[in-house]
Amino acid sequence: MTDGVVERSRPRDRILETARDMFHKHGIKGVGVDAITEAAGTNKMTLYRHFESKDELIVECLRANAAKAGAMWDAFEAEFPGDKLAQLHAWVRRAAAMLNADGRGCDMANAAAELTEPDHPARLVIKELKEAQRERLVALCRGAGIGQAELLADTLSLLFEGARVSVQTVGAEGPSTQFVRMAEGLIVSFRGAAAG
Amino acid sequence: MTDGVVERSRPRDRILETARDMFHKHGIKGVGVDAITEAAGTNKMTLYRHFESKDELIVECLRANAAKAGAMWDAFEAEFPGDKLAQLHAWVRRAAAMLNADGRGCDMANAAAELTEPDHPARLVIKELKEAQRERLVALCRGAGIGQAELLADTLSLLFEGARVSVQTVGAEGPSTQFVRMAEGLIVSFRGAAAG
DNA sequence: CTAGGGTGTTACCGGTCTGTAACTTCCAGA
DNA sequence: TCTGGAAGTTACAGACCGGTAACACCCTAG
Numbered sequence: 001m002t003d004g005v006v007e008r009s010r011p012r013d014r015i016l017e018t019a020r021d022m023f024h025k026h027g028i029k030g031v032g033v034d035a036i037t038e039a040a041g042t043n044k045m046t047l048y049r050h051f052e053s054k055d056e057l058i059v060e061c062l063r064a065n066a067a068k069a070g071a072m073w074d075a076f077e078a079e080f081p082g083d084k085l086a087q088l089h090a091w092v093r094r095a096a097a098m099l100n101a102d103g104r105g106c107d108m109a110n111a112a113a114e115l116t117e118p119d120h121p122a123r124l125v126i127k128e129l130k131e132a133q134r135e136r137l138v139a140l141c142r143g144a145g146i147g148q149a150e151l152l153a154d155t156l157s158l159l160f161e162g163a164r165v166s167v168q169t170v171g172a173e174g175p176s177t178q179f180v181r182m183a184e185g186l187i188v189s190f191r192g193a194a195a196g
Numbered sequence: 197m198t199d200g201v202v203e204r205s206r207p208r209d210r211i212l213e214t215a216r217d218m219f220h221k222h223g224i225k226g227v228g229v230d231a232i233t234e235a236a237g238t239n240k241m242t243l244y245r246h247f248e249s250k251d252e253l254i255v256e257c258l259r260a261n262a263a264k265a266g267a268m269w270d271a272f273e274a275e276f277p278g279d280k281l282a283q284l285h286a287w288v289r290r291a292a293a294m295l296n297a298d299g300r301g302c303d304m305a306n307a308a309a310e311l312t313e314p315d316h317p318a319r320l321v322i323k324e325l326k327e328a329q330r331e332r333l334v335a336l337c338r339g340a341g342i343g344q345a346e347l348l349a350d351t352l353s354l355l356f357e358g359a360r361v362s363v364q365t366v367g368a369e370g371p372s373t374q375f376v377r378m379a380e381g382l383i384v385s386f387r388g389a390a391a392g
Numbered sequence: 393c394t395a396g397g398g399t400g401t402t403a404c405c406g407g408t409c410t411g412t413a414a415c416t417t418c419c420a421g422a
Numbered sequence: 423t424c425t426g427g428a429a430g431t432t433a434c435a436g437a438c439c440g441g442t443a444a445c446a447c448c449c450t451a452g
Binding site (some may be wrong): 393394395396397398399400401402403404405406407408409410411412413414415416417418419420421422 | 423424425426427428429430431432433434435436437438439440441442443444445446447448449450451452
Binding site (some may be wrong): 025027029030039072081082094102103105106109110112113114116118123126127130131134151154157158159160161162164165166168169170171174175178179181182189 | 204221222223225226276299300301302304305306308309310312314322323327330347349350351353354355356357358359360361363364365367368370371372373375378385
């Protein structure tokens with residue numbers, strides 16, 4: 001009931017969406033396939049007809065997350081076409097909004113914390129997404145005319161990543177409240193360094 | 197065998213130490229009490245004579261981590277008595293060393309990712325330790341004569357936290373390689389702001 | 393030497409986990 | 423209306439989980 005999301009759509013989509021939601025809320029190892037299928041209004045057999053294992057379901061969920069993240073970046077470009085600096089500021093606002101969304105951190109980071117086997121198929125997806133995110137942030141910084149684009153991008157991404165785990169450990173009233181100020185200050189500082 | 201640590205000491209200590217090690221490596225939900233006691237060279241009954249539940253064992257492990265972290269801060273004070281700026285630099289070096297220690301992130305953050313129940317006893321320990329760490333970092337920044345001590349401390353702590361999850365997701369060759377440069381740059385920048 | 397507490401051993405409980413088999417029901421397209 | 427595939431249902435396998443009971447052992451303090 002609390003994890004509902006049982007709109008009428010194809011079972012595979014319902015399972016995927018429900019699993020994403022429940023993994024996010026309760027962690028991957030904290031949710032069994034039975035609970036997922038029940039919340040999705042279907043059953044275990046149907047799940048195993050569409051996904052060959054729970055691990056594959058996990059991977060598919062993470063891929064869906066990656067796709068959603070990709071769409072976010074595209075939305076920035078659509079909203080401020082060509083204006084990379086404006087897109088960078090949009091990213092900061094968007095990141096800050098995520099911090100206040102709920103007390104859970106990044107699904108990718110959480111999955112990496114749980115899936116400790118070094119050759120787990122999910123680790124590849126996680127790494128790919130994180131590297132893609134970094135490249136897009138670097139591209140924004142570079143496009144915004146910032147000299148040390150990689151360094152700023154890495155700094156901003158570590159700050160954001162840190163802020164997300166901070167809300168998960170000490171809550172939304174901790175150091176993460178300063179995220180926007182930090183990020184904006186860094187952007188100003190790096191732009192100043194490029195100009196001066 | 198890989199998770200050995202079976203020196204001859206009192207069973208309780210062996211269990212605690214082994215559990216800490218295995219929780220760190222494989223995650224909390226990824227390790228059962230049977231595996232812990234076997235690696236500690238003892239048995240499940242002995243575990244339950246010293247800890248009333250797995251949850252209590254978890255809490256005790258996190259407390260041990262907190263104690264070790266506290267000792268680290270005391271070591272800074274012992275090495276550079278009174279010189280808060282030197283202690284701050286020592287913290288940066290120490291933090292960087294932790295990044296290259298192994299691919300696993302902060303035990304507290306990982307535990308927070310796994311233990312999603314909002315009233316889990318471990319969450320209190322996690323929050324307390326993180327807040328204590330923040331206060332000690334703020335004290336160092338303030339003692340070093342930095343004007344916006346809280347802001348610098350929060351920035352450094354988010355950077356470090358982010359770097360730890362970064363090594364866990366993309367590996368040690370990702371953005372975390374720039375951690376020292378970022379941190380030292382920030383310290384210089386904040387000191388300059390105080391002077392000017 | 394003896395008593396007693398800490399420890400080890402074995403077996404077990406009820407529950408949950410991922411994953412499968414065999415069968416029934418439903419529904420859309422021809 | 424017929425048919426074939428997708429979906430639902432029930433039951434189960436085999437493993438593991440946290441936690442407990444009952445009992446044998448050993449080692450040290452008195």
